[in-house]
Amino acid sequence: MVKVVTIGGGSSYTPELVEGFIKRFDEFPLRELWLVDIEAGKEKLEIVGNLARRMFKQAGLPVEVHLTLDRRMAMKNADFVTTQFRVGLLDARAKDERIPLKYGVLGQETNGPGGLFKGLRTIPVILDIVKDMEELCPNAWLVNFTNPAGMVTEAVLRYSHFRKVVGLCNVPIGMEMGIAKLLKVDHSRIRIDFAGLNHMVYGLDVYLDGVSVKNQVIEFLTNPNNSSFVKNIQGIGWEPEFIRALGVLPCPYHHYYYKSREMVQKEIDNAKTVGTRAEVVQQLEKELFELYKDRNLAIKPPQLEKRGGAYYSDAAVRLITSIYNDKCDIQPVNTMNNGAIASIPNESAVEVSCIITKEGPKPLVMGDLPVAVRGLVQQIKSFERVAAQAAVTGDYNLAILALTINPLVASDTLAKQIVDEMLEAHKKYLPHFFKDRNASTLL
Known part of the structure; x- marks a missing residue:
């Protein structure tokens, strides 16, 4: 009997996860799914939990769905713990997006100032969850889908003794699916x-x-209609000369770095018209939860794909199933580098193709990154490390340093102005930053 606990169980993504468990039940005999949330998410938890029960019932599967606000009670003797929560809910994300735009800086959930402050709010909570796991379910695997997934994985590896952690993102599987469609072949062949x-x-x-x-796919990417593979990033086509010279496939989020000016202007325009992405998602979620309330609904509604988490269930349950069954298949996950990428410290978190075993991911050795992309990756890794330390220590100076390092800001004066305003906006969730502003922790 396998027990899975999902922190942030009231998320609109949960039906994706449930669908994945239903599809793979023959390989992964789930018996208990515990959905955990906080008081502010209680109503959504009830709605999503009831839909999950209807989905398992319609599939004819003997899965017990438990709903609770008591995280520790849920975790006892769990086999897997998944995390998909948002500290401050979508209101916090909206602030992460709107405040930087006032300064002409990208407002986005996981990049630049938005990524920094989502990490500052999230990392202390994740580390508390890890402490609970060490006590209540030390043999369980933590599968983290909470953004910024790389920074969160870095923090767990660097500031805890817990090693059974895997960070997960739907971007790589989205790229695989998108390329399979471009080539008009089944995903399994890619x-x-x-x-x-x-x-x-x-x-x-x-x-x-x-x-x-690779060369054929790069040619496909010279077509502006093929430049992005995820719903939540409206790509702007690559310059053909650039993408050919780059020589590797960028992910959709690289638009924010290689087309910074265009993407910032696009976000500013959207904020004035349709709203920021967070505000669009807030409306989408209202519609989704109205659908979820329908007692006749017993499947994942297709409207959920507009939410931006397409293929989440495939990625999450594929990973969990592979660990459980010691499949030794290859999947891209966030894990400790251990020499897989030569230009990144061995103890740091990287996103890399891995062999998935019952002992966890075993990274494939990729050697060094091409010189054209190496520097940008190293710069973002420096940002993640300093940001994670700021999150753990509540060090105001490190927060400014982290944001200055980030190439989307690249100004200490601008970084300080943004950090000051965003700290005040998120004060409720960052109390440790207000204890002693003058204290500084050396790197």
Whole structure:
């Protein structure tokens, strides 16, 4: 009997996860699914939990769904703990997006100032969850889908003794699916050598039935309609000369770095018209939860794909199933580098193709990154490390340093102005930053 606990169980993504468990029940005999949330998410937890029960019932599966606000009670003797929560809910994300735009800086959930402050709010909570796991379910695996997934994985590896952690993102599987569609083949025939960081990962090579088709795929990417593979990023087409010279496949989030000016202007325009992405998602969620309330609904509604988490269930349950069954298949995840990427410290978190075993991910050795992308990846890794330390210590100076390092800001004066305003906006969730502003922790 397998027990899974999902922190942030009231999320609109949960039906994706449930669908994944239903599809793979023959390989993964789930018996208890515990959905955990906080008081502010109680109503959504009830709605999503009831939908989950209807989905399992319609599938004819004997899965017990438990709903609780008591995280520790849920965790006892769990086999897997998944995390998909948002500290401050979508209101906090909206602030992460709108405040930087006032300064002409990208407002985005996991990049630049938004990524920094989501990490500052999230990391202390994740580390508390890890402490509970060490006490209540020390043999369980933590599968983290909470953004910024790379920075969160870095913090767990660097500031705890817990090693059974895997960070997960739907971007790599979205790229695989998108390329399969471009090539008009089944997804199972595609494999990509992924290497880099979360939302900063590259496809170093692409294989169709074991034969490299990278150059063909790069040519596909010169078409503006093929430049992005995820719903929540409206891509702007790459310059053909640039993408050919780059020589590797960028992920959709690279638009924010290689087309910074255009993307910032696009976000400013959207904020004035349709709203920030957080505000769009707030409306989408209202519609989704109205659907979820329908007692006749017993499947994941197709409207959920607009939410931006497409293929989440495939990625999450594929990973969990592979660990459980010691499949030794290859999947891209966030894990300790251990020499997989030569230009990143061994103890740091990277997003890389791994062999998935019952002992966890075993990274494939990718060697060094191409010189054209190496520096940007190293710069973002420096940002993640300093940001994670700021999150753990509550060090105001380190928060400013982290944001200055980030290439989307690259000004200490601007970084300080943004940090000051965003700290005040998120004061409720960052109390440790207000204890002693003058204290500084040396790197």
